Amino acid sequence: MKGVQVSDTPMEFLVEYLTRAQEICDGMAHIPAELKDNLGKALELASGLDHYLEGMTSKESEQLAELNAETVSHDWDQAYKDGKTMFCLPKECITGHVEGQTLKMLVRMSKARRVLEVGMFTGYGALSMAEGLPQDGRLVACELEPYLKEFSQPFFDKSPHGKKITVKTGPAMDTLKDLADAGEQFDMVFIDADKNNYINYYNFILDNALLRLDGVICVDNSLFKGRVYLREVEDENAKALRRFNQFVCDDPRVEQVIVPLRDGLSIIRLVPMATASTLQQSPITDDVVFRGVGGASVLGRMRLDGKVAYVTGAGQGIGRGFAHALGEAGAKVAVVDIDEAKAKSVVEELTLKGIRSIPIVADISESEDVQRMVDTVVSTWGTIHIACNNAGINMNSASEDTTLSEWDKTFNVNLRGTFMCCQAAGRVMLKQGYGKIINTASMASLIVPHPQKQLSYNASKAGVVKLTQTLGTEWIDRGVNVNCISPGIVDTPLIHSESLRPLVQRWLSDVPAGRLAQVTDLQAALVYLACDASNYMTGHNLVIEGGQSLW
Ligand SMILES: C[S@@+](CC[C@H](N)C(=O)[O-])C[C@H]1O[C@@H](n2cnc3c(N)ncnc32)[C@H](O)[C@@H]1O
Structure with a gap:
């Protein structure tokens, strides 16, 4: 061969x-x-x-190219004769470059995190899909032949994505049963094993909820050399595939397309909604909980597609994390900072991720700058839906030594500046009857963080909470929600300064979570407060401090 x-x-x-x-x-x-x-x-x-x-088609990785070369040059007849494999495996079994990249693309597009492959062979498809998975993604590959696990493992070991793959040897149906017993669920399944069992794998996967709602099943060889539609066919596998294709086509649980790629690739999506007739016959409550608000699932309602946002203090730290979060959720983002270079650099990052953004240089303690910021966003994108007022400063001094200048500087940015931003953006929002304002307060609004001395900061952030409560109740009946987030001590470059570094150990002992907050710990809270899923929440202070304020 x-x-x-x-x-x-x-x-x-x-x-x-x-x-x-x-x-x-x-x-x-x-x-x-x-x-x-x-x-x-x-x-x-x-x-x-x-x-x-x-x-x-985009080039395959070095590791896939090597795996392909070794697979097609391997003497599979000899392996069979030597008793290494139970069956004589043709090298044509391999998924190959174009289909491998298609599977990888589907993994990426469906944002799958967990993939199941039924029939691995030497692992070309498995590794292609693993390359499309996020770092914490996982792929379980079922393979009958233990020899193939041995064959593929060194190639997986050479790839930075190989660790995501777990190979389970033995009949695939046994593995599927084990996975179902363990309560496993997958976002995408690739069926590519013994053809006469396709229908059993498919039914078992759907009947035992091994595929999550809205998940995708891909099936290889669904055209089976064209024999599924040729008239004179004796081949049992072809007949099995013909029955399988028809069964799936008639199955109300799914939607199917067959792409004439190589030997045929079926793409089957589990339809989340029951049909009208099943709804009539069942005792379910057909309401927004069942169907989702506006047909959207809870995660779908957290999307911010088409929304216009700005984030102040977005050049670094928490603000930078907030700008990324809003952009990742679909919003256009104005990156506002007093430092032009930093604002531009975050815009570059967002642009690389395909997020629409502009830099705006503004000092939010200056009323003209605040108005110019709001005017720039409105003239660029027509409106403002999300105002993330995050910029703030912190100076340290014992209260008896705190100068009025330090007090004024802190309040001018943290409280007066935040108020000016709320007011300028709020005017745009009240006019359109829609808006989400999220201010950055601090855990210091609740407790007195110690041992550092920061009277002005603490008092200004307590003010931000009261400002938020007042605006939140005053504007909610006109469609504008105002909330704030109070982070605990966040691990940003600021706390690694000479003066603060010695305090880190001390702080750590005050945090039940045993670590400082990362900027990424705050992102989902912001997206929640910026989206319509939080429409009934206003004037509140969402505290994210690893439990520190409770000790
Ligand atoms: C077409 S190949 C799979 C190709 C593979 N998906 C790839 O990306 O290259 C089919 C594989 O299914 C395996 N297989 C056949 N029957 C099986 C079964 N009952 N359980 C598990 N694996 C099986 C075969 O040993 C073979 O390696």
Whole structure:
């Protein structure tokens, strides 16, 4: 079998038949020129497609290329004769470059975190999909042949994505039962094992909730060399696939398309909603809890697509994390900072992630700057939906030594500045009857953090909470929610300064969570307060401090 190319897909058979027809024609006299011409054109069309798709598909990784080369050059006949494999495995089993990249793309597009593969062979498809998974993603591959696990493991070990893969050897149905017993669930399943069992795998997966709602099943070889639609077919596997395709097509639980890629790739999506007839027959309560508000799931309601936001103090630390969070959730983001270079650098980061953003330089303690900031956002994107008033400063001094200048500077930014931002953005929002204002307060609004002395900061942040409560109750009936977030001590470059570094150990002993907050610990709270899922929440202070204020 080594090196021999065997037709395996409808297109490869078409090329084979057309080539044979052309050879026959070439050996015969009196063939009409038009027939020869059409045959030539048909052959060119058919034989060019796979090469073109190969060439135009993103290159595979070095590790996949090596795995492919080793798989196709391996002597599988010999492995079978030597008793290493139970079955004689054709090298054509391998998923290959174009399909591998398609699977990887589907993993990325469906944002899958957990993938199940039924039928791994040497792991080309498994590794392709693992490359598309996030760092904490996991892929379970079922494979009958223990020899294939041994074969693939060194390639997985060489790849930075190999650790995501767990291979379970034995009959796939046994593994599926174990996974169901363990309560496992997957976002995407790739079925590519023994064809006569496809329907059993498929039904078991759906009946035992191994696929999450809205999850995707991909099925390989669903065209089975074209034999699923050819008339004269004796092949049992082809008949099994024909029945399988029809069964899935008629199954009200799913939607299906068959993509004529290589030997056919079915993409099957579990439809989240029951059909009208099942709803009528069942005792379920068909309301917004069941269907989702506006048809959107709770996570869907946290999307911010089409929303316009600004974040002050977004050049670094918490504000930078907030700008990324709002952008990742779909909003356009104005990155506001007093430092132009920092604002521009965050805009560059967001642009790299495909997030629309602009830098705005503004000192929020200056009323003209605040108005210019709001005017710039409105003139650029037409309005403001989300105002994230985050900029703040902190100076340390014992209260008996605190100067009025320190007090004024702190209050001018933290409280007066935040008020000016709320007012300027609030005017735009009240006019349109919609807005989300999220102020950054601090755990210092609740407790007196120690041992550092920061009277002005503590008092100004307590003011931010009262400002938030007052605006939150005053504006809610006109569609504007005002809330604030109170972070505990956040691990930003500021706390690594010479003066604060010695305090870190002391602080740590005050935090039940045993660590300081990361900027990323605050992001989901902001998105929640910025989205419509929090429409009934106003004037509140969401405290995220690892439990510190409770001790
Ligand atoms: C077409 S190949 C899979 C190709 C693979 N998905 C890839 O990406 O290259 C089919 C594989 O399914 C395995 N297989 C067949 N019957 C099986 C079963 N009952 N349980 C688990 N694996 C099985 C075979 O040993 C073979 O490795």
